[in-house]
Amino acid sequence: MTKSGQATPQRHGLKQERAVRTYAQILHAAADIFAARGFAEVTLVDIAVHAGVTKGAVYFHFANKEAIAVAVSEEYYARLPALAEGVKALDLAPLDATVELLTRIALALRDDNVFQAAVRLHIEHFLIEGGLPTPFVSYTELVRQLLDEADELGQLQPGTSPEALARVLVAAFFGAQHISWVLHGRKDIMERVQEVITAIVPARPGGLVGSHVSRAGQRGPVL
Amino acid sequence: MTKSGQATPQRHGLKQERAVRTYAQILHAAADIFAARGFAEVTLVDIAVHAGVTKGAVYFHFANKEAIAVAVSEEYYARLPALAEGVKALDLAPLDATVELLTRIALALRDDNVFQAAVRLHIEHFLIEGGLPTPFVSYTELVRQLLDEADELGQLQPGTSPEALARVLVAAFFGAQHISWVLHGRKDIMERVQEVITAIVPARPGGLVGSHVSRAGQRGPVL
Amino acid sequence: MTKSGQATPQRHGLKQERAVRTYAQILHAAADIFAARGFAEVTLVDIAVHAGVTKGAVYFHFANKEAIAVAVSEEYYARLPALAEGVKALDLAPLDATVELLTRIALALRDDNVFQAAVRLHIEHFLIEGGLPTPFVSYTELVRQLLDEADELGQLQPGTSPEALARVLVAAFFGAQHISWVLHGRKDIMERVQEVITAIVPARPGGLVGSHVSRAGQRGPVL
Amino acid sequence: MTKSGQATPQRHGLKQERAVRTYAQILHAAADIFAARGFAEVTLVDIAVHAGVTKGAVYFHFANKEAIAVAVSEEYYARLPALAEGVKALDLAPLDATVELLTRIALALRDDNVFQAAVRLHIEHFLIEGGLPTPFVSYTELVRQLLDEADELGQLQPGTSPEALARVLVAAFFGAQHISWVLHGRKDIMERVQEVITAIVPARPGGLVGSHVSRAGQRGPVL
DNA sequence: ACCATCGGGACCCCCCGTTTCT
C-alpha cells in the first residue's frame, strides 16, 4: 500500500503527481468499498467520499463506474504474477511451491482488499458490462506449470493428469475461500485452504503438510 | 410440480386453482430469468411479462422482489432432499452413493433452471437483503454423513477426517461448477465434476470411476 | 380546455377516469411550460410539479421527456384539422376562407398554449430525438387546396402557381409569427399576420382585407 | 478571415499571433459545429476537439460557452453590412437591389456556416442566457430603406406601406429559409427564396424576376 | 379473493460547464 511499488505505478499519462495520488486514492477506496459491499450496492459518490475527492475527480480518472471495477480487477491481475515471482524466488520443490503459492494467495485474500474486491467483483462480473479480465485461466495455468514440473519428477500419482489436477485444485481453492467468505467472513480461510491442500496435493517426500516456509508466511493469527 | 409436496405447500389457502397456476407461473418464470440474468438485472416487470401476468399479480403473490428470489431458493432446497432420497433408494456403497449424488446434482445444475437460479441467487445473496437459506451447510452435511459411513467401513485413507473431506469435496464441486459456468456456460460441467471426483474421492474397491448407475444418470433428465 | 371535446379524448387504454384526468393534466402542464420555456429548459420535475403529480405518474403515462413533447405536438396536429373544419363550415369563398384560416391560427397562437408549445417544440425539434410529426406539409397542403379552388375561379393573378403561393404564404405566416414572438412576445401577431395577408393574398373581389367573418373571429383585443 | 477587419478586432490586445490563430480556429470550429448541431447539443469539448485545442485554451479566449455563441453571432452581424455594401456598390435600382440582397443572403445561408450557425443560434436564443444581438431589426431596416427609395420612385403599389412590406418580406424570407432547412436541409433554398421574391416584390419595370446580377450571384461563392 | 391500473418517491449514473492548480 505504500506509494512505491505494487500499486498503480505510472498509469496513463498522469502528468502531475497529485493526479497519481488521487488516482491511487480512488482505486484503493474503491477496492475497500467494493470488497465490503459489492459492485451494485456501491455508488460513485460512496467511492468519491471514501477517497476524499469529488465525483468530478472520479469522473476525470475513470469513464464510469465499471471502469473503476475493471481497474481494481486489473490491479489484482497485476499483483498475481508478483506474488508468483515471490514464490519462485524461494526455489522450492514444485509441490512445495504450489502449496506456498496457494497459501500466500489465501493470506492475500484474507488481508488485502484489492484481492477481496477483485474476487467479489468477478463474482458479480455479469453486472459489469464490459471487460473484466477472464478469471481462473492465468491462475490455473500457474498451478499447472508447477504440477507439470512435479509430474516430471515423478511426484504425482501415476496416471494423474497435471492439467486436471490443476483445475481441481483451483476449483477447490476457489470454492473453499468462497464458502469461508459466505459462512464466516473468511475468518477460517487458512484452515479451509489447508484442508484443500491436504486432500488434493499429493504428500511431498519427507515433508509434512504445511512446510516451514508456508508457516512462516502466516504472519497473522491463523489458529 | 404436483400441488402437494415440495413446492408451495398450500400457500395461505389458495382456493382458486387459477391462483395456484399463477403462482407457479411466476415462480418458474422467475427461475428462468434469474438463472439467465441474475437478481439485480431482473426487474419485476421482466418477471411479470415472462410469466404472462401483470405486476399487480406478482405483487399479490409475493411481498417483493426478494420474496420471489427466496421462494425460488426454497424450491431448490426443497428439491435437494428428494434428490438425496433418490440416491439412497439405490442402496449403493457410501462412496458410490457420494459419487452418484454429486453427479446427479451436476446434471440438475446443467439442466434445471431452478437449480441454476438458486446457485446464481446465492452467489448474489448479498444483494438480497433478507433470508436466503444459508447455503452449503445442509449440502455439506449430506456428504459428510456418507463419508462417515465410508470411514466406518474403512474406505477412507487412514488419518482422513470425513468432515474435512466433505468440506473439500463440496468446495471443489462448487468451484468446479462455478468455473464451468463462467468459462463455458456449464457445457463441460460433467467432465469437470468427474475430475473432482477422481481427484478427491478415494478409489472405490473394485469399482471404476463412474458406476453404471451414475452413467445411466448422465443420459436422461434428472427425475 | 373542457374535458369533453378537443383534448385527449380517450387515448390509449386508460381505464380509470382518474388516469384520463392525470394524463390531461400532464399534457397541459407540459404545454404551458414548454410554451414558456422550451424543451431543453424544462425538466421532468417541472412538468410534474406544474401538473400536481409526481415523476412516477409522469413516467407511467409517458416513456420519457420526448414522448411528452411528441404528445403535445400531436395534440396540436389533432386540433389543426378541427380548426380547418370550422372554417369550411362557414362556406366562404376560397380566398376568404384562406384569410379566415390564417386568422384563426394566429389567434390560436396568441391564446392557446398547445399551439404555442407545438410551434416552439418544432423550432427545437433537433433536440427531440424521435418522431415529431413533420411540420409545414399538412399545413401547406391545406392552404394549397384553397388556393387551387381560387385559381379555378380565376381569382389568382394569371401566371401564379397556387402551390408556390401556398408555400410563400405559409413561410410568411410562420416568419411573421416567429418574429412577433421573438420581438414582442406575440403581442402584435394579429397586425403582422394581417400585413402578410394584405401583401400576399390577392385582393378579393368586392371584399376588403379582413372580412366581417375574420373580424368576428378576433375575440380578444387585437388592436 | 483576414486578420484586420470584420472579425475579432484586436481583441484585448492579443500579442502573440498564435493566439489570434487559436481564437479564429475556435470561432470557426464553433460555427461549424453549432451550425450542424445547435447550441445545446454541443459541448465545450466538442468545440475544443474540433478546433484542435484544449478546453483550457477555449477558456482562455472565451468566458464561457455562451460567449462563444455570442462571438459567432457577432461575426455574423459584422458580415451583414459588408454584404449590403457589396450590393450598394452595384448601384442598382432599389427593387433590384432588394432582390440582389436577399439572393446573396440566401446564398450565404446555403454556403457559409457562420451564417448558418448564427441563424440557428438565434433560433435557440432562449437557451443562450445573455446577449445575442436582437435579430431581424437591422435586417428589416436594411430592406425598409430600399423599399422607401422604391416608394419614392413610385415603384410600389399605391397604398402600400414600405415598412409593412419590408416586414413581410423579411418574415417570408426567414420563413422560407427555415422551412427549406427543416424539410430539405436548405437544398432548395434558392428556389424557395425566388418564390418569395416573385410573390412579394412588385414586378420591376422592364425587368424580369431575377436580374442578370443576381443570376450571376447564384453561381460563385458569396464574396 | 384475485388481479389490473395507476401513482409515488427515491436514487443513481452520467455529463458537463467551470475553476484551480501547475
Place this chain on the structure above:
DNA sequence: AGAAACGGGGGGTCCCGATGGT
C-alpha cells in the same frame, strides 16, 4: 495554455403501495 478537480442536477429507472374493478 494544459492538466486536474469540482459539484450540480437531469433524465431515467425501479420497487412498491393505494385504489379500484371483476
